[in-house]
Amino acid sequence: MNITDNKTTQMTGLEYYRLFIKKMVILLVIFSLVPLLLINTVLRHYFLSSYSDKVMEHMTELIQKHKQNIDNFLQERLNNIRVLASSNSMEQLTNEDFLKKNLDILQKEYDNAFVDLGIVDINGIQIAYAGKYKLVSANYKDSTWFNQALKSKYYISDVFLGLRGQPHFIVAVKKQWNNKDYIIRATIDFNTFNSMVEKIRIGATGFAFIVNKTGQLQTRNMYNLQTINGTSVLDFLNKIDLQKEDVHAVQNLQYRGKEFIFFIVSLKEGQWRLIFQQEQGDAFSELYKARQMGIIILLCGSIGVILIYYLMSRKMIRFIELSEQQREKMNEQLIESGKLASIGELAAGIAHEINNPVAIMVEEAGWIQDLLKEEDFKDSENVQEFSRSLLQIKLQGMRCKDITFKLLSFARKTDPRAVKTQINDLIEEIVKLSKQRAKYSHIEIKTEFEQDLPELMASPSELQQVFLNLFNNAIDAIGTANDEGMVSIVTKRTGDTVLISFSDNGQGIPKSNIARIFDPFFTTKPIGKGTGIGLSICHGIIKKLGGDITVSSEVGIGTTFELTIPLFLEKDTETPLFKEL
Amino acid sequence: MSTSRLSEQITILIVDDETAITELMAARFLTRNFNVFKANNGNDALDVLNKNNMIDVVILDVKMPGLDGLETLKLIKEQHPLVEVIMLTGFPTVKDAIDSMKLGAYDYLKKVVDFEQLLTMIKLASDKKLKHDKKIIEAKNL
Structure with a gap:
């Protein structure tokens, strides 16, 4: 496989995470939905079957009740005729007026369920009749119902059209009179039934x-019942x-x-x-509605679960993407800082190695200068030129020194770890360190420290760097011209911040330069005297601590740098740096 | 332990692993009527101090093979507390400077040093020592 193939087939970290998250989401969805589906299916099955059983049971009960009603109706109508037959003699029953009277009573009593009443002899001839049809002497000899009625004591016929051409059915009771069978029949109104x-x-x-x-x-x-599979x-x-x-x-x-x-x-x-x-x-x-509702809830739940996982996965991917980007950025920064560190270390090495030879050169020049002061050389023709040249060697040597020190301070590693730091002690050390230099330059150092100043969470070495920078700047600003040079350092607490000010009565900074004073590589010092990174570094360190650094200056009067650093009391366990993260 | 100095001549000890520096500086100080001793490492410096009790000021390099400047300073201050030590380094750090001051160094100077500045510092340091010496003599005479 060539390099190009490798590039295309190799999975990047981000792609791997995406695939991993996709797989994870699929697994989560499966493991979430499967139990949900199983529970739903089981519950649904039990619910459907039990509800279905309930419905069937209820309907069975209803049908039973209706069957009872219908059977009761038929039995009651039969009983009506049985009572009529048994409680009256045939003489009475064959009397049409009597029959009509009883029909009226029955119709009134049973809501016109009875259409007519009739007495039929053994030959099928209706010998008496009461009703709206003219059916006296009607012959039922060949009628099915008549023949069936003769076979048993009581009989209820099927529905048929009969002589009147209207659907109806017969309730019949067999009664013996003078050793002859007679049928007492009643027609039940089809519509009522x-x-x-x-x-x-x-x-x-x-x-x-x-x-x-x-x-x-x-x-x-009501329905025209058709066939099922031919039947x-x-x-x-x-x-x-x-x-x-x-x-x-x-x-x-x-x-x-x-x-x-x-x-x-x-x-x-x-x-x-x-x-x-x-x-x-x-x-x-109702069951189907419940089933549909269950399906809708299941679907909504499933969609919800999938949606949540989808959104969650998107968020995770976004988070990982951001992390990856940050990681890459940090890697780049790490590489850059690694490069810088290497360059710095190299520079430091070179600077250190150069300092000694340069020192020797300068000392040699000084030695020659000393020698030139001897009597033998005083009158030499080129003594002035020698002196100028030696002075130049010394000056350039000192310039080399300044450059190498700037290189060293640039490359110097500081410990950025934040620990509890007492500002007053730190400034005291710096003052002590620079006392001789100040004395040499005829500069008075005044300090005004607030007692019981709370400790700050900061890197002492970084703060030392800041204070030393400001202090040295102050001394440089005063220079040797001012015989009454003074640097004043004040610390005090204002609310939740510590205020530190470095004031000098030096030459001051022109207004046009104040805005750029914290810009990297901005310097007003002569070439070789300043690199322009000191104040920029100070600014960065103080900003990292969540504080601020301001400058006020007036040309000819002096300059004041004011630092405000927030206090992080015991309850705040994190440094501002961590908070930013 | 060094004894007190009564003469105006200042005796110095120059300690540096670079012989060229010790030689040159010695020559220059000699022309300025200084009494000069030289050493190229910490142990030699301590030997010189032990053998010569008139040394007022030690000019001590920081980075040296064997005993480094800070270790040497510590031993000097333990054995000869009245001797003033001016640290001179080509590789200055704030930490070293503060540590030096804490150990009792008179000052901490950077190479390449302005010779005039160095002379001033030596004179200031020797004056300090002289004051101490005088106090000790007075104390002895009481």
């Missing part, structure tokens, strides 16, 4: 109807084997593009069947 069945409505699509043993409808059916629905339902009192349920029966549920129960001692049908969606509508 039918409306009773039609009233069995559950939901929007649930209704009931009755069929007889051969599958013929005994009441009106008529009625036939299919009729073929179902029924226990006497049990309600049989058929679920999930599909026809006409819908699922239906059927409840079948026997009526009239197995002669009829009450069939209740309802669209399954309607029967279980």
Whole structure:
């Protein structure tokens, strides 16, 4: 594989993290959703089955109740006729006025459920009749109901059209009179019976109807029942084997593009069947609503979980990206500072090594100068030129010294660790250190320290650097011209900050330079005397401590540098540097 | 321990691992009527001090092989507390300067030093020593 391939196939750190986070998110999603789905599925299953059982139970109860009502209705109508037959003699019953009177009573009492009453002899001839039709002497000899009625003591017929051409059914009681069988019959109004069945409505699509043993409808059916797999629905339902009192349920029966549920129960001692049908969606509508709600909640929950993980992963990737960027930046800075450090170390080495030879050169020049003062050379022709030249060597040697010291101070490592530092002690040390130099330059040092000044969290070596820089600048500013030079150092606490001021009565800084005084490499000192990094470093150190450094100066009067450094009391455990991070 | 000085002639000890520097400086100080001793390391310097009790001021280099300047300073101040020591270095640091002052150095100067400044410092240091010496003599006479 060549280098280009390597570049394309090699995964960068960021890509690796992205892939890692993606995998992590997928795993988290799986591990979050799988239990959620499992719990949902299990709960859903138990809820659906129990709720479904409840619905079925409830409907079964309802159907049972309706079956009871219908059976009661038929039995009561039969009982009405039985009472009529048993409590009255045939002479009375064959009396049409008597019959009519009883019909009126029955119609009044049972809400026109009875259409007519009639007495039929063994030959099928209706010998007495009360009702709205003219059916006296009607011959029922060939009628199914008549023949069936003769076979048992009581009989309720199927619905049929009969002689009147209207759907109705017969309730008949057999009674003997003079050793002859007579049938006392009553016609039950189809509409009354039918409306009773039609009233069995559950939901929007649930209704009931009755069929007889051969599958013929005994009441009106609202739907035109069709066929399922080539078999008529009625036939299919009729073929179902029924226990006497049990309600049989058929679920999930599909026809006409819908699922239906059927409840079948026997009526009239197995002669009829009450069939209740309802669209399954309607029967279980509440259940389906709950199921849909469960699915919606599950979906919303899943989407929520995925969304949260997605957003979280994006945030993490963003965070890692930022970290990576910062890391790269820091790496670059590290490399840069490493380079600088190497250069600095090199410079320091060179500076140190150069100092001694330069010192020797300068000393040699001084020695020659000393020698020139001897008598033998005093009158020499070129003595003045020698002196000038030697002075130049000394001056240039001193210039070399200044340059090498600047290099050394640039390369010098300071310990940036923040520790509890007493400012007064630190300044005291600097003053002590520079006392001789000040004395040599006829400069008086005045200090005014606030006693019990709290300690600061700062790097002592960095602060030393700052104070020494400011102190040296003050001494340089006064120079040797001023015989009454004075440097004043004041420390005091103002609220939550410590104020340190370095004032001198030196030459002052022109206004035009004040704005640039903290700029790196800005200097007003002669070439070779200043590098312009001292105040810039001071500014950086004080800013890092969360403080500030300001300057006020007047040409000819003097300059004051004021440092304000915030105090970080015991409760603040972090240095400002950490806070920034 | 050095004894007190009564004459005006100042005796100095120049300690530097660079022989050229010790030689040159010695020559220059000699022309200025100084009494001069030389040493090229810390141990030699201590030997010279032990053998000559008239030394007023030591000009001591900081970076030297063997005993460095600070260690030598410490030993000098332990054995000859009245002798004044001026540190002279080509590799100055604030820490070294402060440590030197704490150990009792009279001053801390940077190479290349202005000879006139050095002379002034030596005179100031020897005056200080002279005052001490006088006080000791007075104390002895009491």
